[in-house]
Amino acid sequence: MVPSVEEISRVVTSAVAPAAAEADRLARFPRGAMAALSRKGVLALTASRRLGGGGHGLAEAARVVEVVARSCASTATVLRSHFAAVAVLEAHADQSVRAELAAGRHLSTLALVDAGPGSRLLAPDGGAGAHGGVVDLTGRKAGVIAAGEADSYVWSSRPASGRGGASVWFVPGHAPGLFVPAAGGGLGLRASATTTVCADPVQLPENTVLGRDGDGAEVVLDLALPWFLGLGAAVALGLAEAAIERVSRDGSGADLARLRLRSSAVRVLAADAFATYSWDPVHALPKFFHLWLTAAETVTATTEVALRLCSGYPGDPVLERCFRDARAHCALEPTVDTVVDLAARVNGDGASRELHAAR
DSSP, X not given: OOOOHHHHHHHIXXXXXXXXXXXXXXXXXXXXXXXXXXXXXXXXXXXOTTTTSOOOOHHHHHHHHHHHHTTOHHHHHHHHHHHHHHHHHHHHSOHHHHHHHHTTOOOEEEEOSBSSTTOOSSSOOOOEXXXXXXXXXXXXXXXXXXXXXXXXXXEEESOSSSOSSBEEEEEETTOTTEEOOOOOOOSSOTTSOOXXXXXXXXXXXXXXXXXXXXXXXXXXXXXXXXXXXXXXXXXHHHHHHHHHHHHHTTOOOHHXXXXXXXXXXXXXXXXXXXXXXXXXXXXXXXXXXXXXXXXXXXXXXXXXXXXXXXXXXXXXXXXXXXXXXXXXXXXXXXXXXXXXHHHTTOOSSSHHXXXXXXX
């Protein structure tokens, strides 16, 4: 069953929104909200239609993420990482995994950023030692969303063969050697279970590589990154719209009009990026860089102005949570600085291939 936006809105109203404040206060993963969304078919939204999933694309996933983010940015952030991981798994995982995704029974997430200073998205430090058809993954991944809650991780490492800059692997959430420290909650997105995950080591069959060994940079740039950035813009729009809604209750004016115009500008960029990605994904990457930078700037500015304009602050917990979540959202990798660094290496012509060659 593929839900409509109206059906998802009803689930948000009945299950996501009522639990948002408590989940944030306790830094508790929103299992009830995720279960309700799963029952409605949300986790299967972008999975293979042939296998029973929704078969929808990035634009449809973004609409769902934005609707959820208006009530709970933590839950929307979990969906953001799940849909980005599904984009990789749909292209490269075996059929049994894809069937679980299509059934809506599988929550996945990305684990692509190494913990520690100076880590690079396209050339991870974590190891992958191959022996007798088995790969030993080692390393620490920072900022992993739904850590300890996801059924699988899309994990990057150095290539097992030593050729190329990166490889990407399907890592089951229950894999021995996978350790998830208790999450502290943080400043914002406190219910998203975002923390560091360690592999010490995790043993996997060599055939769980997603794509070819050594081609991980292309997998990240062609699939994971556009989805993660595009859905990041959707989370930002949801937060911005929630803040604008709170402000609009106190009246209107030039400041409110400016906030709405900035939000509309992000929508225009998103529509352009999503349309380009649907027919020319390689050349769409610079558009996603622009979209994410604009969305990050918009959501931080909007929530800041909203605090100043809303006469109910500091007695408005929703607005206060929007303010915190917006800043935590922009601090997740890839941050603005990471995106600027990547964008500086792209001239818009064959983006992912040029970056792959320029590592």
